Amino acid sequence: MKLSESLARLRYGLFPDHLVGEVLSKRWTDNAIPLVFLLATVIGVGTAIPDFFSLASLADASRQLGEFAIVVMGLTIVMLGGGIDLSVGATFALSAFASVAVIYIMGGPIWLALLAALATGAVVGAANGVLIGYLRLRAFLTTLVTFTILHAIYSILVVNFSAQVQLADVQTPIWDFIGDGGVAGFPISLIVAVLVAILAHVFISRSRLGWHVLAVGGSRRSAFNAGISVRRTVFMTYMISGLCSGLAGFLIGARLSGVGPGTGAGLEILALTAGVVGGNSLGGGRGSIAKGLMGAVIVLILTNGLIRLGFTSGTNQMVLGVVLALAVFLDVRWLKNRSKVLAKVYVAPVYSALPSTPSAEPDSGSPFALNDRLAETEFIGLGEIEGPEDVILDEDDNLYCGTRNGEVVRFLAPDYKQWEVFAHTGGFPLGLAFDRAGALTVCVGAMGLYSVARDRTVTRLSAETNRTPFSILDDARLRDPNDCDIAPDGRIFFTDSTTRYDAHDWALDSVESRPTGRLLVYDPRNGRTRTVLRGMSYLNGVCMAHDGQSLFLAESWACRVHRYWFDGPKAGRLDCVIAAMPGYPDNINRASDGGYWMAWLGMRTPSYDLALRKPGMRKRMTRRLPQDDWLFPNINTGGVVKFDENGAITEVLGNLGGHSHPMVTSMREHKGALYVGGILNNRIGRYRLEGADPSWTGMRSYWGEGR
């Protein structure tokens, strides 16, 4: 091996390039930008003002933060629902006035003051909600109007009643405690804010209504089509925002023991900036309470910091404006480019040198030499089915296959001209196997392991296995369940080919060639799924050996076949039976002569084999070219090979040029004929096998005579 190749192998083997894509594909990466900004703000302001983060300073700031954060959270919920609320500042002020008026003018009790504040918020929220949610007015204009009206009312009230409030001599210890006191050093407003935050977070992320809010914000039309009451949901968000402003108003009323003409002025801009800077999308649907809180902290530190630094309020506003503009810009760019960047950086190739192998060229004289015998097949369901990855026959000779439409289709014996949808599973049904009771076990791509009983009821057997510690991608879920087979005791062994790509992107896994395939076993006795083997290169076909104690496993991108003993004296042993092939193996199934049929889904090409040794080249290729132009393994030509217990090749069936069966992903022998399926084909082929046992069926081979 050349030095440059050894270096490439080390470089791409040791450095976890794939983590970049995995991290980017996580929703929580949306928090990255606001978090960085928060840290930058803290460090920047902390350096500029030495005692900014002193205790005294913090106590004062946290009191402000409490009220402000509550308002921001209300606004965040409105934004998540796809709306905007400009009336929060005015609601806040009016609620503060309401509570102050109850205490100082009416001499009422605290609870009444709180109730008055909340009622004010609720009334405003309800007004906004009815106008925007039910009457479907524009959120921006409507709340601008409410803001103007409320502000006018507030100004009138303040002018008329502020003297009364100031002159009132009312002593209410609890009121003062709420305003100035605290528990264990934490001001009441902050404690209330934390409680509200927990409540709001649970509401948004865990409750049905919260999910509805996100759904409506993400796409009103889809939410409506999904049966969500869009109008009521929108109404609710404004209601919540109003209540939050009301609560915050009560708290500031208590803190200031009164209200002034400046109370709540400019608060809507501050809150809006906080919401957006935190990373909540203005378009709705994306964001969280945590982001709102982060934004609130950023904005508060920024404004307080600027004041402490002696900037005038004009400068202050300008800085906020710039920050808001920057946040909106980043929001738009991030939203627009995230998926693009992800698509570009997700594929993270590794070095892979395939061993050299005898040629498959027709005149090469090697045991693998392809011929054109599969061109002689008769077609079943030509142009009527799409993507029969696996085919199987039952004891009545009916033929089953999955299709890319998420259906298991049954062709009726004896001529297979008529067909019906046997069951709808969704996903992409791939590997098939009959269990002892005659139920069809199906590996459904992107979903999991399913069982279709004889009465066509679909049951999910397994959709998850144990998660690997410290994995970023959730590898507990089954991403690409590919083929299954059933042991004599009923345990279902099945493969999950990759944890990195979804079922329909299976060929991309080859470009990456990172071994993440797994062999799993589902035990029907306790319903649990366990990972048996991991770290294999696109683990694909699995087939019970005739001894009932071991199974054959095909590693597609490594062009290898293994034998794994799960029972008996050799239990746990893994042997490589075929170490190198000129084709990529797919499903393996039993043959009547004691051997095994194996599908080749495609053929190795010299240029691709070379590219596998050049991970850097493949990486740049995926970034600089559109996917249609990427170099792929040749999956336009496939074939079927038969091997014996020792891995020696005994027969090859090919289709040169691939006009009948461009790729073969599965085949089943049944009563002297071979049925051929392919994941990208629109037909099933039937090939008459010369000299094969005309009575042999897979059902009898597995479950005994009489079947």
Next chain:
Amino acid sequence: MSLLDILRGRAITIPPLDGAFRPNTLLEDAEAIARLTAPDDLIVVDGRVFCSSGDTVVALGETQPVARFDVRVACLAARPGGGFAAGLEDGRIILWQAGSGPEIARPAGLDCPTALLFLDRDRLAVAQGARGLKPSDWVRSIMGHDRSGAVWLLDAAGGAARRLADGLAFPWGLAANVDNIIVSECGRHRLLSVPLSGGPAKPLLTGLPGYPARLTPAAAGGGWLAIAAPRNRLIEFVLREDDYRQSMMAELDPRHWIAPALASGRNFLEPLQCGGVRSMGVHKPWAPTRSYGLVVRLDARWQPVSSAHSRAGGQRHGVTGLVEHDGRLLVASQGGDVVVVLP
């Protein structure tokens, strides 16, 4: 330059098939008039159409070859006043007249004739593809970034040879244009105008969507251009990937390279691109491909006005020779082993 380029590297683009190059199936549906093995160059001599195929020159419609050589015939040119010249794979240039062929004297370094053009009975322009390579090694020249091509002017009467241009990337076609020779420069996807009087070559038409091969004049003015192979983003990428490209050229059989080709899809060891995957029995005509059939009509200013195509998955690929005869255009599809006629 976009912000994304930092993350992914500059995206590789190729000229789109649009405008005069809008795809159609004219070439694919054209009438076949002769089935030959790898027909290469076409000329008209005394009303008969001659075509080079392997080591023979055949006249279309006749069973016996007109001439047979000991190596492959690389290019042909009709000689005013009768006879023709043939450039051979080993570098020789033969003047053929009535059954016999003396070799014309060549200057040192002219060893790869890819196109010939008589300006009059004696003056013969020769395109030299690449030094040290054979005329059929055009793929190696392109993948090797070879720039040793040249255009020579020889004198059949024994005068001195003159080099009109050099430093070219596999010139593959010649056409006369008043005081200039139009040269198709395969490796740089362009047409050049080379003055006969000497002086620098001037680009006439750049950014072709394929690798241009031979040129032939049109009776109505301007000419026709054969495009041997399409440009392909993966190939352009490999051309920039020196490490991979050099390993590929050193280790792999040229038939299996990621490189332009005159025909493709015949062997399962050839490279496949994602878009070329056959799905549900369909091979997309717009799939990325290494071979393509394309003939371009050029106006009097040598700008493209229309084109005839055989698209991905088609048969009439790898057009290298063409000639007008009886008001119709004959096209040699080397990849499709056929000579077709365009109305």
